[in-house]
Amino acid sequence: MSLLSVSGLTKRFGGLAAVDSVSFEVEEGTVTGLIGPNGAGKSTLFSMIAGAQRPTAGRLSFDGKEVTGWQPHQAAAAGVGRTFQLMRVFGSMTVLENLTTAAHLRHRSKAAARAVAADVCASTGLGEFAHRPAATLTGATKKRLELARALATSPRLLLLDEVLSGLTPTETAAAISLIEQVHAQGITIVLVEHVMQVVMSLCPRLVVLDFGKLIFDGTPTDAVADQAVLDAYLGA
Amino acid sequence: MTATEAPPVEKTAVPAKRVPWGRYAGMAAVAVALIAYPLMFKTSFLQTIGVYALTMAIASTGWNILGGYAGQISFGHAVFFGTGMYGTTLLVTDGWSPWLTMVPIALLAALLGVLIGLPTFRLRGHYFSIATLAIGMMVMSILPNIKALGATDGLTVPLLDEGFWNLTFSLRDKTEYYYTALGLFAVATLVAWAFLRGRIGSYLEAIRDDEFAAAAIGVPVRRYKLYAVAMSAGLTSIAGSYFVMVVLFVDPSSSTDLSLSTAIALMAVVGGAGSMWGPLLGAWLVIALQEYTRTYLSTTGRTLDLMMFGALIILVAVVDPRGMTHLLSRAYRRFVRRS
Numbered sequence: 001m002s003l004l005s006v007s008g009l010t011k012r013f014g015g016l017a018a019v020d021s022v023s024f025e026v027e028e029g030t031v032t033g034l035i036g037p038n039g040a041g042k043s044t045l046f047s048m049i050a051g052a053q054r055p056t057a058g059r060l061s062f063d064g065k066e067v068t069g070w071q072p073h074q075a076a077a078a079g080v081g082r083t084f085q086l087m088r089v090f091g092s093m094t095v096l097e098n099l100t101t102a103a104h105l106r107h108r109s110k111a112a113a114r115a116v117a118a119d120v121c122a123s124t125g126l127g128e129f130a131h132r133p134a135a136t137l138t139g140a141t142k143k144r145l146e147l148a149r150a151l152a153t154s155p156r157l158l159l160l161d162e163v164l165s166g167l168t169p170t171e172t173a174a175a176i177s178l179i180e181q182v183h184a185q186g187i188t189i190v191l192v193e194h195v196m197q198v199v200m201s202l203c204p205r206l207v208v209l210d211f212g213k214l215i216f217d218g219t220p221t222d223a224v225a226d227q228a229v230l231d232a233y234l235g236a
Numbered sequence: 237m238t239a240t241e242a243p244p245v246e247k248t249a250v251p252a253k254r255v256p257w258g259r260y261a262g263m264a265a266v267a268v269a270l271i272a273y274p275l276m277f278k279t280s281f282l283q284t285i286g287v288y289a290l291t292m293a294i295a296s297t298g299w300n301i302l303g304g305y306a307g308q309i310s311f312g313h314a315v316f317f318g319t320g321m322y323g324t325t326l327l328v329t330d331g332w333s334p335w336l337t338m339v340p341i342a343l344l345a346a347l348l349g350v351l352i353g354l355p356t357f358r359l360r361g362h363y364f365s366i367a368t369l370a371i372g373m374m375v376m377s378i379l380p381n382i383k384a385l386g387a388t389d390g391l392t393v394p395l396l397d398e399g400f401w402n403l404t405f406s407l408r409d410k411t412e413y414y415y416t417a418l419g420l421f422a423v424a425t426l427v428a429w430a431f432l433r434g435r436i437g438s439y440l441e442a443i444r445d446d447e448f449a450a451a452a453i454g455v456p457v458r459r460y461k462l463y464a465v466a467m468s469a470g471l472t473s474i475a476g477s478y479f480v481m482v483v484l485f486v487d488p489s490s491s492t493d494l495s496l497s498t499a500i501a502l503m504a505v506v507g508g509a510g511s512m513w514g515p516l517l518g519a520w521l522v523i524a525l526q527e528y529t530r531t532y533l534s535t536t537g538r539t540l541d542l543m544m545f546g547a548l549i550i551l552v553a554v555v556d557p558r559g560m561t562h563l564l565s566r567a568y569r570r571f572v573r574r575s
Binding site (some may be wrong): 050051052071072073076077081082084088089090091092093096097100101102104105108109110113118121122123125126127128130131149150152153 | 247248249250251253433434435438439441442444445446448449450451452453454455456457510
């Protein structure tokens with residue numbers, strides 16, 4: 001049984017179908033890349049999986065349960081962690097407080113939440129920033145904090161929305177090894193990314209969207225040889 | 237997974253947080269000052285300022301939970317304050333001890349808060365603020381028509397025998413009223429602190445900083461906003477209950493006026509919204525300003541204090557939007573670094 005199953009998922013804004021009857025499955029413990037040109041519907045698809053937007057049609061199931069149209073906090077409680085394309089850290093809190101707040105999802109007591117937060121803080125390389133207000137961090141560190149915050153909720157599925165865009169090569173390398181480390185813990189990952197080299201090396205499987213439709217589902221090697229994918233990116 | 241040549245993530249230790257000795261020292265100094273105040277200032281005028289300031293500090297502490305911590309700015313807290321004033325007056329007239337009226341009336345105010353929050357918290361942004369403003373004005377115009385609440389004449393609290401149980405003390409010396417208010421303020425602050433110290437406080441601050449992100453880490457945003465408005469309204473109502481036992485009279489303009497709502501919010505904002513001690517500091521400043529201008533400038537003072545409120549808001553916005561407590565802790569840190 002797959003961890004996430006999307007079938008015929010559709011989101012219409014007026015007459016425009018941002019996501020048009022998309023179906024795919026994600027197996028537990030895998031890394032899947034979700035790519036496509038700008039405006040292909042990647043972020044909308046993510047939002048629907050995470051409960052931030054309600055699908056117009058289609059079905060969504062997580063861990064064998066039908067969850068179509070769930071609320072964001074329900075998704076988080078079920079084990080879906082996410083990052084935002086535009087960083088949304090809790091600016092007035094310190095890094096450690098950001099993580100503690102997230103850890104409260106599974107731990108009621110402050111001490112337990114704090115312990116988990118300190119752990120995540122250390123293992124994601126954010127230790128030196130622990131007591132810094134999140135608003136004062138650089139873009140790359142904020143992205144790392146977003147990822148760490150999602151991890152602090154102990155997710156089973158992690159949705160990463162462009163966590164690598166805008167990073168320097170060194171920062172990118174660090175972020176990639178962080179993602180690999182997360183994967184090694186057995187957390188399933190679906191990531192939206194524009195940096196193709198990264199996608200190719202990180203994801204054994206790619207799902208490609210274009211104008212809201214799924215046009216390809218397979219290995220990166222097959223993707224670069226696929227005519228529909230080439231047309232989408234280079235123009236037919 | 238295909239191997240990518242990248243160094244493993246370095247584990248970095250989390251440094252321990254320093255003990256905030258400065259804050260503890262500040263708290264101790266404030267406690268001593270509050271206890272010493274009525275012993276040092278014996279005039280009825282100055283003691284009355286103290287009683288009002290502490291009472292309004294309780295109301296503002298209530299406002300602060302919703303406005304300062306959860307980021308939902310209310311311009312209608314006078315409605316909850318008025319609930320306390322009217323509720324206690326009615327029950328005391330029925331023969332209750334003032335103390336026993338506080339919690340039941342606070343629960344009623346909390347329910348009222350939840351009823352206002354239920355439809356308005358569905359909407360993001362400023363809709364809640366606008367709704368509180370509207371409800372405050374509605375209550376202001378409905379109250380003068382309710383006979384059971386004394387209409388425009390208001391209600392008078394029956395004079396009870398002096399004693400703690402009756403919350404009635406000598407009117408010549410305000411020391412007893414002052415210390416009762418101080419005790420009540422301490423309890424209210426403790427309640428607010430216990431409410432905010434764990435998961436609820438973290439979640440409310442998360443909602444204030446970013447609702448979308450809060451929901452994404454599992455915060456049921458609406459439910460937590462309702463918790464906040466209930467606790468907030470309840471505490472503010474308790475301040476109203478106490479206040480009416482001091483002034484022994486309630487009418488529409490003294491209980492639910494828009495300028496009272498503004499004052500409650502202003503105290504927290506000037507003192508430091510989202511800080512435990514902000515409302516206390518702000519309440520003393522605002523009440524002192526209000527009473528001095530009203531007394532020394534007589535009727536002109538009434539509009540003058542409103543003008544000063546405006547000036548205060550501008551001052552806080554320009555100097556430090558996080559309020560006086562933040563300004564003080566900044567000054568303290570600079571002082572420590574220098575010496």
